[in-house]
Amino acid sequence: MKIQAFGFCSAGQAKSFFVIVLIAACCFVSSLSRAETIKGTIRYVGAPIEKKKTAVTIDQYICGKEKDPEDLLLSSNNGIRNAVVSLQNVPSGAKRDWNFPAAKMDQKQCSFIPRVVIVPAGGTVEFLNSDRLLHNVRSAGKENPPFNRAQPHARSISFAFKQPELLRVDCDLHSWMRGWVVVAEHPFYALTNEQGEFTLENVVGDKGPTTVSVAMGKK
Numbered sequence: 001m002k003i004q005a006f007g008f009c010s011a012g013q014a015k016s017f018f019v020i021v022l023i024a025a026c027c028f029v030s031s032l033s034r035a036e037t038i039k040g041t042i043r044y045v046g047a048p049i050e051k052k053k054t055a056v057t058i059d060q061y062i063c064g065k066e067k068d069p070e071d072l073l074l075s076s077n078n079g080i081r082n083a084v085v086s087l088q089n090v091p092s093g094a095k096r097d098w099n100f101p102a103a104k105m106d107q108k109q110c111s112f113i114p115r116v117v118i119v120p121a122g123g124t125v126e127f128l129n130s131d132r133l134l135h136n137v138r139s140a141g142k143e144n145p146p147f148n149r150a151q152p153h154a155r156s157i158s159f160a161f162k163q164p165e166l167l168r169v170d171c172d173l174h175s176w177m178r179g180w181v182v183v184a185e186h187p188f189y190a191l192t193n194e195q196g197e198f199t200l201e202n203v204v205g206d207k208g209p210t211t212v213s214v215a216m217g218k219k
């Protein structure tokens with residue numbers, strides 16, 4: 001089995017750390033049919049990145065005067081937050097429970113919160129707007145129908161995602177706003193926490209030890 005991790009960053013910074021992000025997760029699944037838990041940490045090991053704030057020029061009364069960059073969120077130990085880790089070549093005997101919380105993405109102080117949500121294929125994401133101003137939600141998926149809807153304060157809109165895909169979500173009124181919907185094709189997806197740590201539970205191994213590796217991709 002392989003683990004694949006996706007980092008979420010804007011196009012500008014993507015090139016700078018695509019190649020140099022390396023992985024600090026290596027695990028072994030050695031059971032024949034017993035469920036195992038895989039834990040790991042995704043770390044950034046490249047050169048220090050200057051964090052440039054984005055100046056806010058509109059709607060400062062809600063959005064503030066500047067926004068911190070959210071594309072590469074690092075802990076004090078360089079753990080990468082909001083990386084998505086997933087198993088490749090899922091074992092045929094794997095347990096098929098989907099254990100993701102209901103997917104909701106709010107627009108709050110002119111940021112998508114949470115920035116990344118994981119939803120099972122066939123599931124829905126509920127988009128909210130807690131801000132007392134107008135946002136919109138737009139996504140141009142290839143496997144899933146694109147959408148673009150105005151999002152006034154307090155409105156809730158739900159979209160269904162039938163096909164596995166990584167989808168970017170934008171608000172066109174506030175150019176820095178960026179969210180990601182990860183439509184999972186199987187239950188073995190995990191989002192790294194503030195320390196860059198992830199946990200994949202109930203993984204059933206094949207015969208013998210199986211190396212698990214992690215790669216970082218740009219998106």
Ligand SMILES: [Cu+2]
Nearest residue numbers: 135171173174
């Ligand atoms: Cu907005």
